[in-house]
Amino acid sequence: AxxxxxxxxxxxxxxxxxxxxxxxxxxxxxxxxxxxxxxxxxxxxxxxxxxxxxxxxxxxxxxxxxxxxxxxxxxxxxxxxxxxMTIDDAVAFFEKYNQSKIVNKLKPLQDVGLGYVTLGQSSSTLSGGEAQRIKLASFLVKGNTKDKALFIFDEPTTGLHFHDINKLLKSFNALIAKGHSIIVIEHNIDLIKCADYIIDLGLEGGNKGGQLIVQGTPEAVSKDKTSYTAKYLKEKLPS
CATH class of the missing domain: 1.20.1580.10 (ABC transporter ATPase  like domain)
Structure with a gap:
């Protein structure tokens, strides 16, 4: 933009x-x-x-x-x-003066929950999660392409408000709808419950983790008796 x-x-x-x-x-x-x-x-x-x-x-x-x-x-x-200006303020400003070309390029940044970032902010000041979401936004701007990609995100919800997590999920779904695939390393249950397939590693972290506990759809994983993830996932899924 x-x-x-x-x-x-x-x-x-x-x-x-x-x-x-x-x-x-x-x-x-x-x-x-x-x-x-x-x-x-x-x-x-x-x-x-x-x-x-x-x-x-x-x-x-x-x-x-x-x-x-x-x-x-x-x-x-x-x-x-x-x-x-923040992304949110810039979108409002350019919409007011009918600069649709600029607005269309800024909107994807809003869609991935980066509306609070300023346009002139240095990339070196962005967190890892913010940098990942900027890359995601750049693909959303491109629209449909013949080449399909596999995206790997490492805890992209870190620091995000619940409403911004919903925006991120919509962006993920937009990529999937265009034929791309996504792998997410994540601890946020609100995002995990929306996955097509879950691979749960544990039971603990560090030296006590790394073992495959359960894998499958969210519904299948939630029925596991040993998984910590299953316990909290079950609370989020419709009974």
Whole structure:
């Protein structure tokens, strides 16, 4: 979506008058980014025997772009305002101004429960689960493809609210409907109960685990007398 956002800003009247191209609205290349901090918004001070210190860039005040680039607005927002928006806020903003192409590329991020992430957030600050869900969203954007894939997710529900878990499940179902397959390593019963097939390992963790306890459909697994998973799964399934 960032390419489309940069193209949108490059198409504004002030951009055309000043000769700004899409690259001027990227903090990854020379042109419009702050050259003092190289588009980082902060200056890193290396400490030889301590953790590095990160200070807000005095030139751009953390906004990552040159002052003149920030003077270009789409409606009432400049590029820094846009990148500071959460996915949820950005979808609402671009829907308001009929930017359906951008909205369609941001929606899948909402669908996988990432509506709280800001557009300009560094990938290095994302958790493992968030990074997995971004990859999932990228496949949802592609639509139907001839090549089918096997996805392996490691506890993708970590940190998610119950309502966001439902969104994640809908995204999984969307992938399956397109012919893809999914393997999930998970402890969340609300997700486990929706699986087509369960392989339960245990009984305990670490050195006391790793043994195959039971496998089968959720209904079959819930009847096992030794599985810890079965005990809690049974409570979630219709009687």
């Amino acid at each position: 960032y390419d489309d956002i940069r193209n949108l800003f490059a198409s504004q009247k002030l951009s055309k008058l000043r000769g700004y191209k899409a690259k001027h609205f990227s903090f990854n290349v020379d042109g419009g980014r702050c050259e003092k901090c190289k588009g980082e918004g902060e200056i890193t001070v290396e400490m030889q025997f301590m953790a590095d210190v990160h200070l807000e860039c005095e030139t751009c005040k953390g906004k990552r772009f040159k002052k003149e680039v920030l003077e270009v607005h789409f409606e009432d927002a400049n590029i820094d305002d846009i990148l500071s």
